[in-house]
Amino acid sequence: VEHGFSFVAVEGDWPDCFAINQWVKGRGDQHLSAREVVSRFDRWPAWMWANEEVASFVDWLREHNRSAGADVGFYGIDVYSLWDSLHGVMDYVREHQPDALEAAVQACRCFEPAREDPQRYAWRTRMVPTSCETEVVELLTAVHRGPRQVADDDPEAALDARQNAEVLVGAERYYRTMAGADGESWNVRDEHMVDTLDRLVEHHGPDARVVVWEHNTHIGDARATDMADAGMWNVGQLVRERHGEGSVVLVGFGAHRGRVVAARSWGATPERMAMPPAHPGTHEALLHDALGEPSLVVFGDDRSTPWLSARRGHRAIGVVYDPRGDRWGNWVPTVMGGRYDAFCWFEDTEALSAMTPAATRRDAELDTFPWSA
Numbered sequence: 001v002e003h004g005f006s007f008v009a010v011e012g013d014w015p016d017c018f019a020i021n022q023w024v025k026g027r028g029d030q031h032l033s034a035r036e037v038v039s040r041f042d043r044w045p046a047w048m049w050a051n052e053e054v055a056s057f058v059d060w061l062r063e064h065n066r067s068a069g070a071d072v073g074f075y076g077i078d079v080y081s082l083w084d085s086l087h088g089v090m091d092y093v094r095e096h097q098p099d100a101l102e103a104a105v106q107a108c109r110c111f112e113p114a115r116e117d118p119q120r121y122a123w124r125t126r127m128v129p130t131s132c133e134t135e136v137v138e139l140l141t142a143v144h145r146g147p148r149q150v151a152d153d154d155p156e157a158a159l160d161a162r163q164n165a166e167v168l169v170g171a172e173r174y175y176r177t178m179a180g181a182d183g184e185s186w187n188v189r190d191e192h193m194v195d196t197l198d199r200l201v202e203h204h205g206p207d208a209r210v211v212v213w214e215h216n217t218h219i220g221d222a223r224a225t226d227m228a229d230a231g232m233w234n235v236g237q238l239v240r241e242r243h244g245e246g247s248v249v250l251v252g253f254g255a256h257r258g259r260v261v262a263a264r265s266w267g268a269t270p271e272r273m274a275m276p277p278a279h280p281g282t283h284e285a286l287l288h289d290a291l292g293e294p295s296l297v298v299f300g301d302d303r304s305t306p307w308l309s310a311r312r313g314h315r316a317i318g319v320v321y322d323p324r325g326d327r328w329g330n331w332v333p334t335v336m337g338g339r340y341d342a343f344c345w346f347e348d349t350e351a352l353s354a355m356t357p358a359a360t361r362r363d364a365e366l367d368t369f370p371w372s373a
Contacts, residue, residue, distance in 0.1 A: 007073035011214040017076030034059035047354035077196040082171035085164035092161035100142035126179035224338030258349030262321035282313040308337025
């Protein structure tokens with residue numbers, strides 16, 4: 001932000017993060033504290049964003065915007081929040097674009113049998129050859145026919161509506177492909193995130209610069225891992241391909257040992273867990289032996305050195321984790337020099353300070369396969 005970046009994009013839902021975006025720009029909920037704003041995240045895994053660290057950051061960002069006269073944003077680029085986004089579009093078209101109301105109503109009616117349960121919708125499309133694809137595409141088209149700006153106190157109201165409509169299209173496709181139990185849903189999700197990034201960059205103008213805050217599994221180029229063998233791609237790969245490696249810097253994070261917040265199964269209550277020391281032969285073990293202290297390692301142009309060109313295990317911990325299986329289930333074969341351009345190393349990592357670890361809506365959409373922390 002201090003170096004001229006235009007916005008921060010995170011692995012979070014568009015509606016919840018847009019509320020934070022409004023708050024840091026001084027446009028909404030100014031009577032609330034940062035902790036109250038981020039505590040609104042109530043979909044599992046809520047602790048990813050409803051934590052003291054994020055509250056501290058967005059508090060700082062709002063103050064920066066105030067003092068510097070800046071307008072740095074905070075957006076969620078993930079594909080979840082189908083129903084929250086649908087409600088957001090309905091509210092918008094009722095007030096600003098009544099000619100699109102019929103398309104919104106038709107989309108709502110199509111999703112009604114799923115009763116706001118994305119898994120129910122996914123299985124319904126698998127068992128019965130019908131979906132809501134046509135309805136959400138028609139709604140997106142109708143919203144895009146509307147004005148780029150509307151008479152509203154919020155200059156980004158139209159952007160919010162258009163992106164909520166894009167989420168509907170992406171989420172419908174995601175849940176429909178998820179029922180196939182293969183890697184295609186992962187590709188749908190990451191492609192949606194990169195498409196969203198491109199829309200936000202266009203919204204902010206040709207000089208826009210962005211920080212993308214996501215898990216290593218999304219940021220690190222998939223072609224340097226075994227994901228490529230499974231036909232999967234990710235955010236890091238796609239932004240390199242679309243914008244050129246000279247315009248993109250991929251930064252990974254790792255640690256030797258520490259503590260994390262995770263759940264032992266999908267939808268379960270999160271808990272603080274010990275992360276065991278890195279196993280011999282892994283990238284983390286090598287960095288521990290070579291550095292032994294927190295470091296930033298910036299890779300040069302020559303990526304043919306033994307460490308950067310070797311394929312070793314690289315730890316990946318998501319929202320579901322069991323330290324007892326760490327040796328077998330959490331190490332991704334990685335060529336470090338192909339996956340990242342730089343790496344932030346820590347000897348010890350500390351768990352997030354979650355605010356409401358058990359405050360999850362029972363009717364909320366859960367993050368789903370493969371992982372998403």
